[in-house]
Amino acid sequence: MIKGVFRLKPAVFEARNVSKQYRSGFALKGLDMKIMEGDIYGFVGENGAGKTTLMKIIGGLVQPTGGGILLFGQQGKKELCAARRRIGFLIEMPALYPHMSAEENLTFYHHILGIRNPGRIGEVLQAVALTDAGNKKTSQYSLGMRQRLGLAVALLGSPELLVLDEPVNGLDPAGIVNIRHILERLAKEQGITILISSHILSELQLLATRYGFIHKGRLVQEISAGELLQSAQAMICIATPNAERAAELLKRKLQITDISFNTAGELQIPKASVDLELLMAVLLQEGISVEGFNLSAPNLEHYYMDLIEGVRR
Structure with missing residues (x-):
């Protein structure tokens, strides 16, 4: 039926x-x-x-x-x-x-x-x-x-x-x-x-x-x-005055390999690849100050600009 x-x-x-x-x-x-x-x-x-x-x-x-x-x-x-x-x-x-x-x-x-x-x-x-x-x-x-x-x-x-x-x-x-x-x-x-x-x-x-x-x-x-x-991964963005040192530390301590920097100089880490609480604990234990963090979702403006840039090539 x-x-x-x-x-x-x-x-x-x-x-x-x-x-x-x-x-x-x-x-x-x-x-x-x-x-x-x-x-x-x-x-x-x-x-x-x-x-x-x-x-x-x-x-x-x-x-x-x-x-x-x-x-x-x-x-x-x-x-x-x-x-x-x-x-x-x-x-x-x-x-x-x-x-x-x-x-x-x-x-x-x-x-x-x-x-x-x-x-x-x-x-x-x-x-x-x-x-x-x-x-x-x-x-x-x-x-x-x-x-x-x-x-x-x-x-x-x-x-x-x-x-x-x-x-x-x-x-x-x-x-x-x-x-x-x-x-x-x-x-x-x-x-x-x-x-x-x-x-x-x-x-x-x-x-x-x-x-x-x-x-x-x-x-x-x-x-x-x-x-x-x-179309894109959600990213954890971390603002710290010691961005390069923090990146090296996270690579060594948590084996995070896909760390990048955005235009503001913040660390960018794919959300799916890390436990946020563990990440913050490691940074604080090593004395690296964190000025702020946020979660960036896929962005229509970025998607459009990337799409049009690909068309122009």
């Missing part, structure tokens, strides 16, 4: 050999990419790599010169147009009227988008934590509040996919954390799939479940968050 059936998640977006050529050259060249339902897909690449171009193709603002895309399994001009109604976009700065309040801006877009649910404005204000600022003129908003209002506009149509281009660009740390928490709730509680680009890779690593790395218009690699964590 079959107790359950494993269902593969469908692709929400798929790019097949997509190219976009301008007079100055290719913005995208033979790009293949897939975003599955439920993904928070971190889109990583330098300025000019082609991230925004692809997002504009998803939104129908730019047409590819080669290849094509599928949205929710649909292709063809008419079908793509209908599928785009299931997507919310925040590409570049949101277009807001500064003399209007948040509610008035949302009411304007509510009519433009042809949304019939009058309660939706209150729902999206609550979703982006702007309920208390609904009547405040947007000219008085901070950058973080304007970004959250732009996100509210993108949510008006109850999208199944959110496309966000640098939504935390220019925000202070508190604003960045606010946006992250909002997106986490949208993904977890409403099941919204998210495509997001950001140059703040440490923040992206806290959010994304999957990554795509783009370089000069080509998708170099796609990996899951789990694969990223397995």
Whole structure:
């Protein structure tokens, strides 16, 4: 008896050999990419790599010169147009009227988008934590509040996919954390799939479940968050003014051979190869002062830089 059936998640977006050529050259060249339902897909690449171009193709603002895309399994001009109604976009700065309040801006877009649910404005204000600022003129908003209002506009149509281009660009740390928490709730509680680009890779690593790395218009690699964590060993980093002496001591006393130094001059030892309590006891017994230690996990920024450096060679 079959107790359950494993269902593969469908692709929400798929790019097949997509190219976009301008007079100055290719913005995208033979790009293949897939975003599955439920993904928070971190889109990583330098300025000019082609991230925004692809997002504009998803939104129908730019047409590819080669290849094509599928949205929710649909292709063809008419079908793509209908599928785009299931997507919310925040590409570049949101277009807001500064003399209007948040509610008035949302009411304007509510009519433009042809949304019939009058309660939706209150729902999206609550979703982006702007309920208390609904009547405040947007000219008085901070950058973080304007970004959250732009996100509210993108949510008006109850999208199944959110496309966000640098939504935390220019925000202070508190604003960045606010946006992250909002997106986490949208993904977890409403099941919204998210495509997001950001140059703040440490923040992206806290959010994304999957990554795509783009370089000069080509998708170099796609990996899951789990694969990223397995891509490198966790390292114990020890700060001591006697780093070279400490390294020699640990090699001799504990037979640790794979000791290295990071750019800060700290000792780096693979976590799996040593007992931390024993390591610290040996250093203290030999009179070597320890100024601090930490555990470094696999890092998205380092992974990306190593990946791109390999492509450039």
